[in-house]
Amino acid sequence: MTYDILITGLIIVAQILAVVVPVLISVAFLVYAERKVLALIQLRRGPNIVGPFGILQSFADALKLITKENIIPSGSNKIVFILAPIITMVLSLAGWAVIPFAPGWVVSDINVGIMYLFAVSSLGVYGIIMAGWASNSQYPFLGALRSAAQMVSYEVSIGFVIITVLLCVGSLNLSKIVLAQQTVWFAIPLLPMFIIFFISALAETNRLPFDLPEDESTLVAGFFTEYSSASFVLFFLGEYASMILMSSMTVILFLGGWLPPFDVYPLNVVPGVIWFTVKVIFILFLFIWVRGTFPRYRYDQLMRLGWKVFLPFSLFWVVATSGFLVYFDMLPN
Amino acid sequence: MVLYSLTFYLFSSVAVLSALMVISAKNPVHSVLFLILSFVNASGLFVLLGAEFLAMILVVVYVGAVAVLFLFVVMMLDINFVKLREGFLQYLPFGALLGIVLVIELGILFLTDRSSNIYNNQTPLQPIVNEVENTKMIGQILYTEYFYLFQICGIILLVAMIGSITLTLRDKGGVKRQNIASQNTVNASTAIEKKKVKIGEGI
Numbered sequence: 416m417t418y419d420i421l422i423t424g425l426i427i428v429a430q431i432l433a434v435v436v437p438v439l440i441s442v443a444f445l446v447y448a449e450r451k452v453l454a455l456i457q458l459r460r461g462p463n464i465v466g467p468f469g470i471l472q473s474f475a476d477a478l479k480l481i482t483k484e485n486i487i488p489s490g491s492n493k494i495v496f497i498l499a500p501i502i503t504m505v506l507s508l509a510g511w512a513v514i515p516f517a518p519g520w521v522v523s524d525i526n527v528g529i530m531y532l533f534a535v536s537s538l539g540v541y542g543i544i545m546a547g548w549a550s551n552s553q554y555p556f557l558g559a560l561r562s563a564a565q566m567v568s569y570e571v572s573i574g575f576v577i578i579t580v581l582l583c584v585g586s587l588n589l590s591k592i593v594l595a596q597q598t599v600w601f602a603i604p605l606l607p608m609f610i611i612f613f614i615s616a617l618a619e620t621n622r623l624p625f626d627l628p629e630d631e632s633t634l635v636a637g638f639f640t641e642y643s644s645a646s647f648v649l650f651f652l653g654e655y656a657s658m659i660l661m662s663s664m665t666v667i668l669f670l671g672g673w674l675p676p677f678d679v680y681p682l683n684v685v686p687g688v689i690w691f692t693v694k695v696i697f698i699l700f701l702f703i704w705v706r707g708t709f710p711r712y713r714y715d716q717l718m719r720l721g722w723k724v725f726l727p728f729s730l731f732w733v734v735a736t737s738g739f740l741v742y743f744d745m746l747p748n
Numbered sequence: 749m750v751l752y753s754l755t756f757y758l759f760s761s762v763a764v765l766s767a768l769m770v771i772s773a774k775n776p777v778h779s780v781l782f783l784i785l786s787f788v789n790a791s792g793l794f795v796l797l798g799a800e801f802l803a804m805i806l807v808v809v810y811v812g813a814v815a816v817l818f819l820f821v822v823m824m825l826d827i828n829f830v831k832l833r834e835g836f837l838q839y840l841p842f843g844a845l846l847g848i849v850l851v852i853e854l855g856i857l858f859l860t861d862r863s864s865n866i867y868n869n870q871t872p873l874q875p876i877v878n879e880v881e882n883t884k885m886i887g888q889i890l891y892t893e894y895f896y897l898f899q900i901c902g903i904i905l906l907v908a909m910i911g912s913i914t915l916t917l918r919d920k921g922g923v924k925r926q927n928i929a930s931q932n933t934v935n936a937s938t939a940i941e942k943k944k945v946k947i948g949e950g951i
Binding site: 420492495525526527530531533534537538540541544545548556560563564566567570586587715719 | 750751775777778781784800801804805807808811812813816817819820823824881882883926928
């Protein structure tokens with residue numbers, strides 16, 4: 416009896432490691448890729464010293480950061496200060512529990528997968544808010560306030576986009592959402608929603624052009640100004656892991672997850688996990704491309720875009736989609 | 749079964765302890781953080797009951813949105829909780845009365861026939877596996893049997909929303925507003941004026 420529990424526990428731990436370790440390694444290479452792509456955009460060379468083509472640069476940086484002294488400001492609220500990066504990191508990894516990489520390749524195939532992802536991504540704001548408040552310093556506090564308002568605003572439109580997709584699927588299970596796209600990926604019939612989701616994902620992960628919580632030119636480094644060493648690494652890893660998570664969410668909702676673009680011979684022998692990875696890399700490239708080409712938004716413009724453009728438009732699209740589905744009797748189930 | 753009981757006791761004890769910390773913590777921000785912990789544990793209990801949709805809604809709505817704004821306000825305002833606690837003994841009898849009423853109500857609920865069936869079955873605490881997802885079940889009952897009540901709830905929320913907007917909306921004079929459409933239509937002919945300046949006179 417207890418032996419069974421032990422075996423089940425070990426299997427669960429092995430499954431978690433099988434997801435988390437590749438995610439962390441891909442974070443390291445994402446940072447490298449970002450620096451390389453930005454360098455190409457800006458006609459520079461980028462990292463090219465550590466390892467062949469500088470490919471080991473991220474590992475060198477991580478090692479350097481971890482060996483530095485971890486400074487906790489004397490005026491800070493110590494427990495919350497230490498907890499904040501841990502929460503950010505844990506939350507950015509927790510979402511991976513429900514991501515289906517290929518048919519059956521999922522740690523936990525729950526009924527409300529998309530709601531779980533939405534919940535986890537909406538919790539991400541706590542790490543930032545706690546860091547900003549516990550630092551007891553002006554710049555981090557301003558960064559935290561900006562980020563709280565920003566993430567709450569853009570979650571609203573993300574919620575409506577998810578509802579539109581769910582109307583076409585009829586289930587909250589992520590594998591079923593992917594399987595519903597066998598005839599056509601949702602990015603084609605729901606193209607405006609795909610664009611809104613992508614832009615909201617940029618805002619939700621605090622990426623440029625919406626990286627106002629860590630706006631260098633006005634807030635030093637925003638909410639993690641006071642962080643150093645290992646706690647800074649945790650924030651950094653968390654931010655990039657949640658970036659990959661949001662990209663996977665985009666791929667599952669709009670680009671057909673593990674499905675090949677066309678169900679024809681040479682394409683459908685390629686394993687699903689490869690298609691999934693390729694699509695996630697494509698979305699991540701878009702993230703970096705946007706960072707390299709667009710200037711940062713002003714804060715009031717950001718709020719205007721979220722509440723006055725995306726919210727009415729996505730609300731209208733929810734009504735339009737449901738009206739269309741009811742009128743043509745195309746509702747699932 | 750052992751695992752489910754263990755997780756139940758973990759979630760419920762953390763929920764109760766953090767609820768206690770909400771009212772006893774000295775720092776108001778710590779109170780809100782404990783409140784959030786309590787919410788998360790409550791949603792864990794929902795998952796154990798097989799009500800996964802309610803669990804996720806609890807996290808999304810209360811933890812993800814309401815508590816963030818709450819934390820926002822508590823962080824911005826300088827609330828002196830020591831001063832708020834001064835009347836603690838004065839309000840104690842009233843609070844105790846409320847607690848006793850709640851306990852009696854729960855007791856009545858336990859003793860009625862409808863609930864006794866549930867508790868006498870000795871069903872172990874574990875997710876109930878249904879053919880129909882509970883998201884679908886909630887939808888089916890909410891939009892048929894409780895349709896009018898659901899609509900009334902929506903209207904109450906709308907009234908509250910309009911009320912809060914009218915409370916905060918003040919027309920201050922002297923505020924320069926940005927008209928994005930007119931800014932975007934600016935071109936060289938509307939933005940630049942050419943003037944011939946006579947030498948030695950200026951404009």
